[in-house]
Amino acid sequence: MGAVTSRSVRSKIQLIPMIIAVPMFLQAVDTSVLGTALPSMAISLRAEILHLNMAVTSYLLSLTVFLPASGWMADRWGARRIFCWAIGIFSLASALCGLATSLEQIVAFRILQGLGGAMMMPVGRLILLRSVPPAQMVAAMTWFTIPGAAGRVSGPLIGGILATFTSWRWIFYLNIPFGLLGILLSLKYVPPIKEDVDEKFDISGFLLMGLSLAGIICGLETVGRNFVSVSVTWAMIGVGFLSFAAYVIHNRRDATNAIIPLGIFKIKTFSLMTLGGMPVRIAVGSTPILIPLWMQIGCGMSPVESGLMGAALSAGLFGVRMVMERSAKAIGFRSIMLTSTVLMAGMFAGYGLFTKQTSHWIMFVIFCLSGIFQSMTMISINTLTFTDVPKHFSGKATALSTMLQQVSMSFGVAFASLCMTFTARFHGHSPQNLVTADFPPTFFIMGAFTLVALFSFGRLDRRKGREFAQSKHEPQIEE
Template sequence: MIVAVPMFLQSLDTSILGTALQSIATSLDVEILHLNFAITAYLLSLALFLPASGWLTDRFGTRRVFCSAVAIFSLASALCGVATSITQIVLFRVLQGLGGAMMVPVGRLILLRSIPAAQLVAAMVWFTVPGAIGRVIGPLLGGLIVTMGSWRWIFLLNIPFGVLGILLSLKFVPDSRPEKSERFDMTGFILMAIGLSGIVCGLETVGRNFVPVNVTIGITAIGVLAMIAYGLYSRGRLDVIIPLKIFGYKAFCITTIGGMPLRLAVGSAPIFVPLLLQVGLGLTPVQSGLMSAWLSVGAFGVRPIMDRAIRKFGFKPIMMLGAAMTGATFACYGLFRPTTSIGLMCFVLFAAGIVNSLAMITMNTVGYSGIPKTLMSKATALSTMMQQTSISFGVAVCASCLTITAQVHGHGADHLVIDDFPMTFFVVGTFTLLSVVAFAGLPKEEGQELR
């Protein structure tokens, strides 16, 4: 529960930010979709620094890196709380991403190194509980904050939780590191950083008027070429920052790459569901927060039965069912209208929370099946990097779809209406079904040692 504090901080930060976007945009006098830069900057920063988290943990120890990460995240949150422009928020969110890049994978690594395999499912379920609590209280808390006070408190709230996490970690979290750490692979780190930043930044500018089309194509091409160069550079090597050999483990490959469409939908929901409720349906931040909370109530409520369900049915059937239903419920958001019953919308959000949780917990647990301990730190870094990159793709894709749809309807993205939203949810919901196809390739007995 202590190492899950970062999950709480990140979930609280994301879910609160979703309900406060409109207030921040009004306060800073910027277009609401321009705040997508603040979201994407954080996710991009995560993706950039995550590859180094495995090496840092092996070099300096799990407890020291974990506490340092929480401290950086909390400091950056404080700076975001006093920012006076969108540029400052973006810069401070990059710093926040540096801390976040080390928090979650190191916390997961601590569990994988200290929990017996037979108890790992239960441990992973509890590991996600604080994150679910953050998502439950975040939307309502964000709505109350922007209604009764200033949006700046959505960032300042992270500070006391960060201090508590550091104090508890220093007292209770075990410290571990290999006897000998490898050299830092600077070449691999630079290639991967250029590759990820180029691809994500290129996608971020698709369908916008921020930069010319040829600049978007150039940035994306540089990113793709850098990732190809990293693949050639790291082929057959184990001393690189992220060995691609890890993808040779079937469960890890399927859940990491095949699970990207699923993570795209789950990761973008906390941002774009509140946006739909406030901008599209005209609800107040408090009303939006109360409704969005049902998404997390469902995710939290299913956790007590997860361990028993996995033991009875196995990982594969639950993953496939969860992914299919996640795509269906995400598409249902596009059917929300001002005339739709509040009760029906809350039920859809509650059901979405349940199926999201079913898919994500099983996927994030079975993915480490069969990976040796010597590669575990780099596997957790790679997995978290792919997860966060998927979320950044999700945010960028949804924002781009909204922008394009608004332009088709004859107005700008600064004047979104309810008819601009359906296509975004339909497209992403349908895309999620690709994960179902990928999960079908998982051997039925995979993860047997974890049940």
């Protein structure tokens, strides 16, 4: 009877990462899918494509503004409850977006969708931290990391196919059944997790941090895209950093009740993984814009072909499950991160060596290998980030980590755009008319920049994370 119970508990725990993975994939796809569907949306809604970019930025703005509140809400009302509400809001907003008949409607519904998305990722990660035992953590973080990365890469392909063969509205309708399934499975298999806190909501901190994130990320999103003037871009970024400076002062005055206590950065492992790992996240964040453009402009592929080649990167992401746990046990997380980051940087720089004559099969294999190395690095980061974070800080720590991840991804796009702008001007032509020669230097720079993370990863204790790779304890779960 005991063996049967143990197997039942173990199976229940193994289901949790898979349940969390579904909305993670949907959210990642949602942030990258609309780009290829904007032309058909513009025709349907009778709006200019430039104005429809507001559908992208409004979601991003809402996502970043509400992120800081997610940790406090999960602690106050329970992680499972907030996670289900987040999926529900995201799914409802998706249905409304699919029914939208004007630009104003879709912008309003995308703001609502961003509210749901802001709670899903940090609260989902919090559920894993509080319900999955060390012995299952590597596998859990694999399921948590891979869907998001795969969604960002495959989003443009999914959007292109749906917009071409059906309607752009199905981009949103597809979220509904998966969202309902996620809620039902969460209620059945995810344990109720709630901290006993009676902390007041930090309204001033929430406003300052929200304004900071909105200014920085929205400013970065406009770099090199000609949505607004350069002066407006710098103004938004400037407001973001000034607001963050004001938040730092606010945090020093009331660190106990701060919505995001900056004292978390004093935890060495957390800082090494979040701040030190930013070069890796920046490189990963640049791929949704760099890969499709390079495949089409530099290698002469069609949009669908370039999307399929990007899907090869996703195939590599899923292949990492076969090697990650064994590698962690054999050589440890520190060695994995140092090795996989170097290989990831080499593969990234190698993209710049592709030509129109390069075999598509060779490209496919390289993208698959690159996906494996990227995932090994990212899974290690996600696994180790919270190893030394006290339990009472875990909710706010997951919100802070997600915020930094979002900033890194946005900076990746901005950094890639700036690199291509400089190389285009160096070659004597406008950045609006990119040519093949503009891309290789950008890939070389991004690959070299990734190596900066080695300085942080090298400071990590060799024994860190050993409990995740070698723990043999029986899984426990709160009923």
